[in-house]
Amino acid sequence: MAESLSLPLIDLSSSDRISTATCIRQACMDYGFFYLINHGLDDQLLENVFDESKKFFSLPLEEKMKLALKGDLGFSPLYAENLDPSTTRKGDSKESFHIGRLEDNEGHINQWPSEDLLPSWRFVMEKYYKQVLSTGKKLSSLIALALNLDEDFFEKEGGGLNRPLGVLRLLHYPGDMGVSDEIVYGASAHSDYGMITLLATDGVPGLQASNISFGSTLHLVCREKLKQPRIWEDVNHVKGAFIVNLGDMMERWSNCLFRSTLHRVMPTGKERYSIALFLDPNEDYIVECLPSCYSESCPPRFPPIRSGDYIRDRIAAAYSAS
Ligand SMILES: O=C(O)CCC(=O)C(=O)O
Ligand SMILES: [Fe+2]
Numbered sequence: 001m002a003e004s005l006s007l008p009l010i011d012l013s014s015s016d017r018i019s020t021a022t023c024i025r026q027a028c029m030d031y032g033f034f035y036l037i038n039h040g041l042d043d044q045l046l047e048n049v050f051d052e053s054k055k056f057f058s059l060p061l062e063e064k065m066k067l068a069l070k071g072d073l074g075f076s077p078l079y080a081e082n083l084d085p086s087t088t089r090k091g092d093s094k095e096s097f098h099i100g101r102l103e104d105n106e107g108h109i110n111q112w113p114s115e116d117l118l119p120s121w122r123f124v125m126e127k128y129y130k131q132v133l134s135t136g137k138k139l140s141s142l143i144a145l146a147l148n149l150d151e152d153f154f155e156k157e158g159g160g161l162n163r164p165l166g167v168l169r170l171l172h173y174p175g176d177m178g179v180s181d182e183i184v185y186g187a188s189a190h191s192d193y194g195m196i197t198l199l200a201t202d203g204v205p206g207l208q209a210s211n212i213s214f215g216s217t218l219h220l221v222c223r224e225k226l227k228q229p230r231i232w233e234d235v236n237h238v239k240g241a242f243i244v245n246l247g248d249m250m251e252r253w254s255n256c257l258f259r260s261t262l263h264r265v266m267p268t269g270k271e272r273y274s275i276a277l278f279l280d281p282n283e284d285y286i287v288e289c290l291p292s293c294y295s296e297s298c299p300p301r302f303p304p305i306r307s308g309d310y311i312r313d314r315i316a317a318a319y320s321a322s
Helices: 015-028 043-057 062-064 121-146 248-253 307-320
Strands: 009-011 033-037 075-076 095-099 165-174 187-189 196-201 207-214 217-220 230-232 241-244 261-263 272-280
Touching: 015 121, 033 165, 043 095, 043 165, 043 196, 043 272, 062 207, 062 241, 121 165, 121 196, 121 272, 165 307, 196 207
Parallel strands: 009 033
Antiparallel strands: 033 241, 075 095, 095 165, 165 272, 187 261, 196 241, 196 272, 207 217, 207 230, 207 261
């Protein structure tokens, strides 16, 4: 059985922003994962989102396929995505639904289930999307402080998050995986692509993050993502907390000071639901080494990239692999 990771708890409501930022800095350097508590999101709203999500995924496949992905928004069926083609040929055993920016100003058009079938669905999702995005932005100001930047660094005009690229992803892992001659993951090993992910889970286990052993100490994988052996530890559900993890774009942006960490979802035989918000800078934003993250002795390790191109290429790779 896997050990459980003991991750730091970050209190978003703390008035001591400097010490909160210091804790975030440590968590982002050591783990790339932490729990976010007192985030202000209404429990009832979260419950409603899980309920509506369950209603959608229990529709007949034919009905769900009417909303099949257009661009990167809409429904993605079982096995459509393979996050780690090196460990499995079969895609991941999960279905998902993706909701993007609510004001469609860049041609990314959301698809919504018909009101006859799911009358409250759109209302609940839009409400949650707005609230979780605002929580993500609040967190981003603490992350800026943690990186010794002005707290409005990401949110100010031209800062990338003033018009963020937020994608809400509803996930459903069926309990029964059927019979297969190779291991079928709920989500195979991957690190997220963007800046930060705020994940709500339903309490059913399965999520694991990867540690790697160096002699007697354990470090979560960052730049050493390809090294073996990987040691997987459970990331437990903490009631009322978001699980926050950093994506590869944040790792590049911070010149590897902050780490994105490999994680996966293992099958447990139990049905599982989760809801992730992927928060990224707007498509045109150029992600290049942050001013506080390089020096003469530590020059930028990565060339600048356009946020939209980077995310698009990573999504395309995961969908073409299964
Ligand atoms: O469902 C989960 O717990 C994790 C989902 C995830 O890692 C992802 O969608 O990137
Ligand atoms: Fe992930």
